[in-house]
Amino acid sequence: MTGLWVLVATLVAAAAVGALLRVRNGRVRAARPTARALPAPVTDVLDPASAVTLVQLSTTFCAPCRHAKAVLAPLAERTDGLHHVELDVTNQPEVAQSLSVLRTPTTIALTPDGRELLRVGGVPKGPELLDALRPHLTTRTP
Numbered sequence: 001m002t003g004l005w006v007l008v009a010t011l012v013a014a015a016a017v018g019a020l021l022r023v024r025n026g027r028v029r030a031a032r033p034t035a036r037a038l039p040a041p042v043t044d045v046l047d048p049a050s051a052v053t054l055v056q057l058s059t060t061f062c063a064p065c066r067h068a069k070a071v072l073a074p075l076a077e078r079t080d081g082l083h084h085v086e087l088d089v090t091n092q093p094e095v096a097q098s099l100s101v102l103r104t105p106t107t108i109a110l111t112p113d114g115r116e117l118l119r120v121g122g123v124p125k126g127p128e129l130l131d132a133l134r135p136h137l138t139t140r141t142p
Contacts, residue, residue, distance in 0.1 A: 025122035028132045031115075038114045039095045041087060048112045051081035051137040059104045060090045067123045068105040075126050081137030109133060 047053045054072055058065035069086055076084035089096045089104070099108065107124055109117040109132075118132055 026120060026125045026128075027122075028118055028120050028124070028128055031109075031118055036098065038110075039098045041092060041095050042099070042108075042110070043114060045085040045087060046110060046112055046114060047083040047085075050083035050112065052083070052117065052133055053110050053112070054082065054084045054107055055110060056084065056086045056105055056107045057089050057096055057099070057101050058086050060088060062104045064123050065105040068107060071124055071126050072107065075130060079130065079137065082133065109136075111136070 042055055045053065045055060054076060056065070056068055056072055058068070065086075069084075072084045076082045087095070089101075096102075096104075096106075099106075103121055105123065107120045107129075109119070111117060117136060120129060
């Protein structure tokens with residue numbers, strides 16, 4: 001009988017963790033103020049002509065990274081002042097470490113001077129991300 005209770009408790013715990021991860025996936029979080037400098041691969045991809053650069057940190061065999069790119073690339077194409085760049089950190093783990101990135105995809109919205117506006121862990125939700133970025137840019141197509 002004890003084994004049955006252990007099995008039920010394990011299943012309940014797994015369901016709770018799964019639900020928590022599903023809720024947190026794609027959630028837009030405001031940036032925490034930091035005094036650290038951006039790593040060179042990130043500063044190299046910042047677009048000075050755009051109000052916001054979305055830096056998507058990905059890895060080679062990350063399936064959700066392809067989905068994130070499918071959301072972010074069209075969003076950047078149709079939005080004035082928004083630029084999207086995918087940065088593969090498979091062979092550059094120090095970049096992810098210096099940005100405190102624990103999972104891929106992670107998308108970081110940066111100003112041309114490198115100030116972090118927000119970040120999204122997982123596949124971003126386009127409309128939610130655009131609403132969060134709206135104060136920083138102008139759009140052509142909603």
